[in-house]
Amino acid sequence: MPKKIVFDDRVYFQSDVLNESGCVSHCFTSKCGGVSCGTVKGLNLGYRVGDKQEAVDENYRLVAGDFGFDFSRITAGRQTHSSNIRIITESDAGKGVSRESEFENVDGLVTNVKGLPLVVYYADCVPILLVDETAGVIAAVHSGWRGTVAKIVKNAVDIMISDFGADSEKIKAAIGPSIGLCCFETGEEVACQFDDSLLEPWGKEKFKVDLQKANENILLSCGLAQRNVDVLKICTVCNNDILYSYRMEKEATGRMGAFISLQ
Numbered sequence: 001m002p003k004k005i006v007f008d009d010r011v012y013f014q015s016d017v018l019n020e021s022g023c024v025s026h027c028f029t030s031k032c033g034g035v036s037c038g039t040v041k042g043l044n045l046g047y048r049v050g051d052k053q054e055a056v057d058e059n060y061r062l063v064a065g066d067f068g069f070d071f072s073r074i075t076a077g078r079q080t081h082s083s084n085i086r087i088i089t090e091s092d093a094g095k096g097v098s099r100e101s102e103f104e105n106v107d108g109l110v111t112n113v114k115g116l117p118l119v120v121y122y123a124d125c126v127p128i129l130l131v132d133e134t135a136g137v138i139a140a141v142h143s144g145w146r147g148t149v150a151k152i153v154k155n156a157v158d159i160m161i162s163d164f165g166a167d168s169e170k171i172k173a174a175i176g177p178s179i180g181l182c183c184f185e186t187g188e189e190v191a192c193q194f195d196d197s198l199l200e201p202w203g204k205e206k207f208k209v210d211l212q213k214a215n216e217n218i219l220l221s222c223g224l225a226q227r228n229v230d231v232l233k234i235c236t237v238c239n240n241d242i243l244y245s246y247r248m249e250k251e252a253t254g255r256m257g258a259f260i261s262l263q
């Protein structure tokens with residue numbers, strides 16, 4: 001069950017499983033609160049959706065204030081639905097938010113640096129946050145349908161293990177708000193790339209695809225324990241009143257953020 005947190009008019013979700021680790025601060029944002037106007041009204045965290053930079057900066061500052069992040073150190077990639085992961089070091093702090101990003105085609109971030117918040121931004125795509133408290137390593141992953149087919153979250157887990165000594169049995173993961181099976185309707189060209197167990201026939205030659213379950217399955221196949229994989233089960237389309245949804249609002253929609261920082 002997701003935990004809902006409210007600061008003033010800002011609504012966030014957290015994972016109990018990640019909180020159990022005791023070594024991270026994390027959140028999944030909503031569109032409630034924030035200073036953005038127009039079609040991206042609310043707490044928009046996307047710099048490339050036509051919003052004013054000052055507004056997006058202020059929204060990041062609001063989130064930073066709520067969760068004890070240092071705004072100047074929040075780090076993001078230039079997401080392109082790739083399956084590429086980047087290891088973030090101390091010298092990268094702030095890139096993609098308060099500093100220019102050089103991480104083109106990066107949809108997942110891994111770090112062992114304390115106090116260096118990672119963020120992935122999204123609207124319908126699946127955000128996944130990971131931690132291994134023993135190894136002291138965290139990751140943030142943006143996994144849309146293309147990233148899910150390419151198993152980007154497996155790439156992140158592999159790097160946590162190979163480069164930072166993480167143990168798959170100890171890794172905790174949270175799958176955040178994203179388009180649910182209830183609303184992710186696709187044609188056969190997308191559906192055929194997923195296992196039949198993740199599909200539900202829908203009307204004439206259409207299918208619904210369970211992206212959240214697909215990512216959960218990838219994590220389990222990586223060796224994560226079922227109890228350590230927390231699917232928040234929040235659909236962005238069904239909850240479009242409080243969450244941005246690309247499918248509902250098209251190009252004009254804002255972006256939410258999934259943040260994680262090692263304490």
Ligand SMILES: [Zn+2]
Binds near residue numbers: 179183237238239
């Ligand atoms: Zn839905």
